[in-house]
Every structure is written in structure tokens, then in C-alpha cells.
Amino acid sequence: METLPQATIPSARFHVAVQAEDFDLQAEMRTLSAGDRGIGAITSFVGLVRDLNLADDVVAMELEHYPGMTEKALIRIAEEAAVRWPLHGVSIIHRVGKLYPGDAIVLVLVASAHRHAAFEANAFIMDFLKTRAPFWKKEWTPEGPRWVDARETDYSAAARWHKVVSEQYGNDEHD
Amino acid sequence: METLPQATIPSARFHVAVQAEDFDLQAEMRTLSAGDRGIGAITSFVGLVRDLNLADDVVAMELEHYPGMTEKALIRIAEEAAVRWPLHGVSIIHRVGKLYPGDAIVLVLVASAHRHAAFEANAFIMDFLKTRAPFWKKEWTPEGPRWVDARETDYSAAARWHKVVSEQYGNDEHD
């Protein structure tokens, strides 16, 4: 991992939440960017419960987490992104409890002066969230519940970032 | 460019708009994903007018476009993305007219079953929009207006996609 450019972290706002309630993308974006006129780009990722994901007759998904550790892990992931890219803010909201196809599971918002930083940091956060944040999914089917197994592809997606060479983001680009 | 996998385009929804009014991210996301339970990932990009971008005393930004060609160019860019990644939908909204620091300029929403496809297609669309869609920015300062020059970095960002090797997106991943 790169050494820490001390200047970047204090300037970034981090917000993390684990909640049963749904979130509003527009409201979260406004909160993240309020008052910061240096932000030129905001990316968001929203993960949804999908049907195909839910083989055969899955009717719902249930998310369990590790209260206390979860919030720390999400903050840690946001901080790691802010070390690698010049970010103005990161907001991560992860839902828990029972969710149904079409429901949102997770929101990651990243604000930066530069669009490429905002895209890459968001993808980085999702890849690390999938392997480092203590959430577990259970699928509910007519035959009963079953735990979802971790996927090898998520671990390889997270691992690839160790190889990514940090790019230079100067002031040549405004969003 | 790759040959066209005929199956992907008809299944994707495309929506483009050029408008003076602001947009609501949550409402646009809902519209894009409504009724499609195969979507596991939605990424968004929002470009904002920023202060730093606006050297010295810039008080506003004005966006001009080429009515008719703009909409075609945006649809074309969305279609090119859908050829390269397995997308369920793309929504592009670009604002025109007078805008102020903190205002949103552009929204790109991409829906897919897979998170990496949704991230990459969104970055691709933004890079191409910056070089192919007929919009021009004018900055208003106390000394008068001035047109913003195109940046070399935007052209190199768009050019790099020609070198990107199309990855395989199977059904190993749900968001």
C-alpha cells in the first residue's frame, strides 16, 4: 500500500450507516456535497436484490451483520480509498434485515474534483466492501432459508487493486 | 470496435434528455429500473459546476448545444456502451442554459446485472460524452464571458477505451 498523503484525509467527509430503512439517493448526494464547491464529480453505486441472483423460488433476502465492527470496517474502507484518490467525501449506507427483489441493499457515494478518481474510488470501495465488511446474506425459499456462499470472484476483484498503480490526479481536470 | 452481440441492445432501455431543469437522481434511478428484476447494480455519475474549475471570479456557466444532433449523439454513445457491456439500461440527462457553482450539469445512470459492467460502462459514456456530444461551456466573469477550451486529457481519456480488451461478463456475479 502507498504511504499516506496526510493532506487528503482530513479534507474528506466520511459518512457510514447500517440501517433497515431504505435510502434516498438524491438526499444523500445533497448531504455529501453541501457547502463544498470544489466537488466536480459524484459517483454512486446502488446494489439491488435481483431475481436471477435468487435461484429458483427465492422470495426474500436477509442480511445479518456484526454491529460495531461493521461501521469500523466501512470507515476503514473509505479511508483507504481517500489515501489512494483525492476525495472530497464518501458515503456508505448498507441495509440489513429482510429485503425483496428490487430493493436496494447498498449505496456508495464518492465525491471528488475529478471524474476518474470518483469512478475508481467507488469501484475500489465496492470491491473491498464485498470482502472486508462483515455482512452475510441469507436467501429465503419455500424450502427454507440458506446462507449465500462467498464468491471467489469477489476476492479476486478486491485483490486486483493491490496491483493498481496510483495515477496522478493534478488540477488539469474539473470533473 | 467489436462486432455487435445482437441480443444485448434490444434488452437495454435508453433514455436521453437535454433540458434546462434540474433532475432528481432517485426518481431517475427508479424510472430506469422499474419492473426489471434482473438489475443488480446501478451506477450514477453526476457532474457539478465547481468553483476551482471557475478560475478567479467566474459567477456562472452557460451551456450551449446542437439540438437534434445532441440527442442522437447521446443515444449513439449509450448504444456503443451496450455493445461493449451487458447493460439493462442507460439514462443520460444533460442540462443546458445558465448554471451556477454547485449545480448539476450532467447525469449518467447505468443499470446492469453486474457491478463492474455498470462502473466501466458509466466511465466509458462520460469519456465519450466529453468528446462527442455537441455541448459547449461558456464561463461568465465580471470581465465578461469566455468560452471554455477543450482539454487534451478528455480526448486521451476517450481514446484509451479503444485499447480496452472487452472482458467476459458471465453469470458468475450478481451485482
Next chain:
Amino acid sequence: MQVTLLYFARLRERFGMAEEQLSLPEGIQTVAGLIAHLAARGDVWAEELAGERVYRVALDQEMADFSAQLHHGAEVAVFPPVTGG
């Protein structure tokens, strides 16, 4: 051959017009020929189209290069490199 010309942004302002109808002289068949014809007007037309300035051309609302063939009724737009997003 009759074409519609559209100018945008800085070029619209410098040329002092957003649109014009033009009857092309015999022998002008391509975008390159049309641009040379316009640059021959001299002054700002030569400055913008025959000098160091970079510009783009769209033919019938698609980006076009200098070799593109014109046709009767074509819509040709000339504008600076785009700066949207």
C-alpha cells in the same frame, strides 16, 4: 448544390450568424471543399478555419471528417471541440 450551414459557440459569435443557406459553386463535393470555400471569405473566416484554430464538422448531425461527401440539402455544422459534461 444547396446546403444548410450551422455555427455554434465561439464560431457562431465570431461569424456573427448561427445559420446560413449556401449554394455551393460547381466542383465543391466534400467537407474539405466547403471549408476552403468558407475560409476564402477571409477575415474571421480565414482566422478560424484556415489557421491554427481547431474546429470540428458535423454532416447531417454526425461527426464527419474532411473527406466526407456532401449532398444536396445537407446540414453541415461547424463548431469548436466540444466541452460538455
Next chain:
Amino acid sequence: MQVTLLYFARLRERFGMAEEQLSLPEGIQTVAGLIAHLAARGDVWAEELAGERVYRVALDQEMADFSAQLHHGAEVAVFPPVTGG
């Protein structure tokens, strides 16, 4: 040395508990020693912790590996690989 153990997801269900307080025998100083101690209970404990099954350990709410040193009052969590997002 007293530690708090937490189990999540499939492990919570298989072990039939979410949490337990444990006084460790002398000589258990690391995560590896603790896991061996739990696996020695046999049955589902051995199946989940000493077999082919993959699991993760967190020490004081940070991901930890087997060589991590325990301390009095430590919070040790054992759970399957995570599947959030």
C-alpha cells in the same frame, strides 16, 4: 485469560449460540490456539473449524489471522467469509 466469543451467520446457527464468555486454559495465547480449543469440543465445532470449511476471525473488531495475540478481555468473532454488498 477471559475472552468474549461472537458467532455470526451460519456459524451462529450451527453452534446454537451468538455469544459466549470463555476462560481460556493456560497456554492459549493466539487465535490459532483458541480455534484449536474450540474445535476440540468436537461435533459441529470440529466440523466447522477443523475441517474443509472456510471461516474468518476478527479480534477486537478487526480482521485477524491465526498468529494474532489474544489478551484478557478480547472480543473474538468467528464467522463465514462475508457476503455483503
